[in-house]
Amino acid sequence: MGAYILRRLLTSLPLLLGVTLLLFCIMHLMPGGPLAAYTQNPRVRPEDLEKIKHIMGLDQPLYMQYLYWLRSLLTGNLGNSLFTGQAVTEMIASFLPNTLVLMGTSFIVSLAIGVFLGVMSAVKQYTAFDFGVTTFAFIGYSLPVFWFGVMLLLLFAAQLKWLPSGGVHDLGETGLLDLIEHLVLPVTMLSIVSVASWSRYMRSSMLEVIRQEYVRTARAKGLDEFRVIGRHAFRNALVPVVTIIALALPGIFGGAIMTETIFAWPGIGRLFFDSLGRSDYPVIMAILTISAALVVVSNILADIAYAALDPRIRYD
Amino acid sequence: MATATASRDARPGATLPPPESFGAMVLRRFLKHRLAVASTVMLVVLVLGSVIGPWFLPAYDAQDLSNTNQLVPTLAHPLGTDELGQDVLARLLYAGRISLFVGLSAAVLGVLIGTLIGAITGYFGKWIDTLGMRMTDMFLCIPLLMLLLVLSNFTRGKTLVPFIAPELQQLALIAVIIGASSWMGVARLVRGEFLSLREQEFIEASLSVGGKSAWIITRHLIPNAMAPIFVAATLQVGEAIILESGLSFLGMGIQPPVPSWGNMLSNAQQYMIATPWLAVYPGIMIFLTVVSINFIGDGLRDALDPKLKS
Numbered sequence: 001m002g003a004y005i006l007r008r009l010l011t012s013l014p015l016l017l018g019v020t021l022l023l024f025c026i027m028h029l030m031p032g033g034p035l036a037a038y039t040q041n042p043r044v045r046p047e048d049l050e051k052i053k054h055i056m057g058l059d060q061p062l063y064m065q066y067l068y069w070l071r072s073l074l075t076g077n078l079g080n081s082l083f084t085g086q087a088v089t090e091m092i093a094s095f096l097p098n099t100l101v102l103m104g105t106s107f108i109v110s111l112a113i114g115v116f117l118g119v120m121s122a123v124k125q126y127t128a129f130d131f132g133v134t135t136f137a138f139i140g141y142s143l144p145v146f147w148f149g150v151m152l153l154l155l156f157a158a159q160l161k162w163l164p165s166g167g168v169h170d171l172g173e174t175g176l177l178d179l180i181e182h183l184v185l186p187v188t189m190l191s192i193v194s195v196a197s198w199s200r201y202m203r204s205s206m207l208e209v210i211r212q213e214y215v216r217t218a219r220a221k222g223l224d225e226f227r228v229i230g231r232h233a234f235r236n237a238l239v240p241v242v243t244i245i246a247l248a249l250p251g252i253f254g255g256a257i258m259t260e261t262i263f264a265w266p267g268i269g270r271l272f273f274d275s276l277g278r279s280d281y282p283v284i285m286a287i288l289t290i291s292a293a294l295v296v297v298s299n300i301l302a303d304i305a306y307a308a309l310d311p312r313i314r315y316d
Numbered sequence: 317m318a319t320a321t322a323s324r325d326a327r328p329g330a331t332l333p334p335p336e337s338f339g340a341m342v343l344r345r346f347l348k349h350r351l352a353v354a355s356t357v358m359l360v361v362l363v364l365g366s367v368i369g370p371w372f373l374p375a376y377d378a379q380d381l382s383n384t385n386q387l388v389p390t391l392a393h394p395l396g397t398d399e400l401g402q403d404v405l406a407r408l409l410y411a412g413r414i415s416l417f418v419g420l421s422a423a424v425l426g427v428l429i430g431t432l433i434g435a436i437t438g439y440f441g442k443w444i445d446t447l448g449m450r451m452t453d454m455f456l457c458i459p460l461l462m463l464l465l466v467l468s469n470f471t472r473g474k475t476l477v478p479f480i481a482p483e484l485q486q487l488a489l490i491a492v493i494i495g496a497s498s499w500m501g502v503a504r505l506v507r508g509e510f511l512s513l514r515e516q517e518f519i520e521a522s523l524s525v526g527g528k529s530a531w532i533i534t535r536h537l538i539p540n541a542m543a544p545i546f547v548a549a550t551l552q553v554g555e556a557i558i559l560e561s562g563l564s565f566l567g568m569g570i571q572p573p574v575p576s577w578g579n580m581l582s583n584a585q586q587y588m589i590a591t592p593w594l595a596v597y598p599g600i601m602i603f604l605t606v607v608s609i610n611f612i613g614d615g616l617r618d619a620l621d622p623k624l625k626s
Binding site: 015016018019022023026027030138139141142143144145146147148150151153154158159250251253254255257258261272273276277279284287288291292295296 | 450453454455456457458459460461462463465466467469470471554558561562565566568578581585588589592595596598599602603606607610611
């Protein structure tokens with residue numbers, strides 16, 4: 001197992017390297033370029049522009065620029081923001097906790113509700129409950145999430161005024177209760193799709209397991225239904241779902257852009273979006289790289305979890 | 317669906333027709349899927365409404381400022397007007413044209429790229445396969461929305477081709493961006509199909525009589541992999557519509573005054589207290605369109621699957 005993890009990590013390094021190269025090329029082939037912020041400024045003279053170009057290393061060939069970028073990445077330096085001049089690592093460190101709070105809460109909520117709905121609708125297959133969950137899942141699949149977010153905002157914040165419309169805290173507040181109040185709407189928005197999708201996977205996985213012989217054996221032994229479902233069926237049905245869930249992690253991260261924009265949540269998604277507007281290349285590049293790394297790590301996690309949970313699977 | 321199967325049968329050199337033609341069988345099985353049939357009707361209504369609807373509705377007159385306060389729905393403006401006095405129903409339908417056009421072209425483009433890459437990697441294998449699949453992996457590592465935002469942000473408002481109206485160019489650009497970012501799923505799908513198909517005897521037979529690679533790919537492999545590609549393409553249209561409206565909602569897609577369901581929603585967001593209903597409509601349009609497309613895709617999957625003989 002240890003050797004397998006090590007091998008996976010090692011083989012994913014070239015992939016990640018390829019992704020950074022791809023991102024680097026996309027960023028540099030785009031019209032505008034990292035100097036867009038300066039070229040639009042009438043007070044920056046052409047000769048200044050040349051100087052800035054030289055300082056930033058933009059007069060070097062593209063592959064040299066990439067190697068420089070890569071070298072500083074390996075030393076933990078992601079450059080400085082073109083907009084604030086702050087170190088990118090510092091900026092990300094100050095925005096990341098908010099995103100983690102949002103993502104983490106929404107992950108736990110989605111997991112709990114999604115798995116519960118999936119199990120229950122499998123156990124009560126073809127009942128009104130199952131039909132309801134299925135309908136909800138189909139709605140969730142086709143729902144434009146950003147619109148759902150706006151509707152939540154419209155109903156609960158603008159019209160009913162039950163919940164705050166945005167931000168992490170009210171002014172001067174730092175309490176947990178206040179944070180939770182601010183979390184309700186963004187977490188609902190961020191969770192709706194994962195709940196819909198995970199409940200579907202959980203349902204079909206559960207339906208498959210319930211038909212297995214060991215479940216019949218457990219029943220035959222005279223175990224009560226709760227034990228049969230909870231201990232024997234559920235734990236086995238969870239195995240394939242864990243993979244889906246691990247693979248969905250980056251999606252939640254990506255979904256944070258919409259959520260954080262709608263609910264004015266000062267997190268990474270918001271930082272990414274704002275940096276795009278300012279053509280702040282080092283910040284954009286850093287967030288893209290981190291996201292790509294997150295995808296790769298999630299893929300490995302999914303495989304490891306699969307191997308760890310199912311003794312029939314062996315990686316040698 | 318009917319056109320695709322018809323062109324299939326009209327292909328020169330097609331085999332003798334079976335007792336029930338493939339098209340008739342697919343149609344019969346599709347009609348059994350009630351939700352898919354209802355969705356087809358819904359989609360036809362939406363498409364017809366978007367294409368011909370705006371002709372029957374009051375046009376926006378930039379000179380007429382008398383409407384600007386008349387935001388509530390009235391008989392003349394059944395869904396009300398927006399802050400500029402433009403009829404919301406007309407704009408919703410006009411936006412429908414745009415969203416459907418962009419969604420359809422983005423999906424077609426994405427499926428074409430995906431099929432091409434999947435076909436080449438799946439057919440030739442070896443290092444070409446490794447190269448193509450690693451490239452696919454790389455693209456899959458970048459969260460889709462982020463990639464789309466980066467691409468559209470840096471090309472937004474740029475005139476790329478002379479002599480074509482900028483409004484048209486931005487539509488094409490968004491479609492290209494979405495298409496170029498969402499081919500990976502189809503590429504993997506087609507590669508998988510090709511890997512299993514190319515081992516079969518009819519390919520060997522074609523090779524033995526001197527069939528060239530291009531011939532085998534276009535005449536034997538792609539037609540045989542058409543069913544899953546077609547289902548994926550259908551679902552891709554819905555996906556592309558959601559992506560386009562999401563981009564437009566964030567201000568990175570279709571730019572006003574050209575309406576799109578996404579930018580209509582972000583516009584309505586500013587008037588959420590006074591005219592909350594304006595924010596409701598665009599989402600319902602997107603939802604209805606995407607839900608019908610998804611059900612049609614579902615119905616097609618059942619109808620086209622040769623393993624489900626009924």
